[in-house]
Amino acid sequence: MPHAPDRSFFARAPLVVARGLLGCVVSARGVTVRLTEVEAYAGPAGPAGTADPASHAYRGPTPRSSVMFGPPGRLYVYLVYGMHWCANVVCGADGEAAAVLLRAGEVTTGAGLARERRPAARSLHDLARGPAKLAGVLALTGADTGLDLCAPAAEITVLAGSPPATDVVRSGPRVGVSAAGDRPWRFWLAGEPTVSRYRPAGRRTAGPVVGG
DNA sequence: GATCAGATATACT
């Protein structure tokens, strides 16, 4: 049984942290989720050409992304498409600005509460099948950005679960990422019904009305 | 399954 993720766990490279998070459980506000799908985002530093253009940290710190440039083990929750919250955990060295997006998981406890938070879910497996759904069942919002998961009495915690067998860990391109979409930095557990359906970055808007 | 509408913070010009 591996020890629970602590500061040194999150201080490692995003790809390592991402793989290590599979099978871990996240508990927040009465709901516990076992992670089945995550994605890694690299920081802007590194050899030329290796920076991650898909990361919010790519162009350096901004008011939104500044927490990524701080110490690892903290939450970065941001609003996407004007309506959905997505939760990341800052990882890598202090200042490296890498992160891991929590994409999907299986609700293991607090399913009733999770259903209240996500009435649109059509099955138990759908409760946290997707990054905004996962953030939803855990009731995470931008107000939780900066929260330290490694604090002694953290309101939100990450603990090691039963580690997945290595042969069920899969990797592939990230979802909804147009830049560097070819990097196989998405990790998931094969056979888990809670893993979100892969959808390449594609049409984002309907565009303006043409003609008339 | 495939396609489309949705609502706003954020970052860039």
Add this chain to the structure above:
DNA sequence: GTATATCTGATCC
């Protein structure tokens, strides 16, 4: 001022 966004839910096959 304008374009974009680490997506979801509803609807139509």
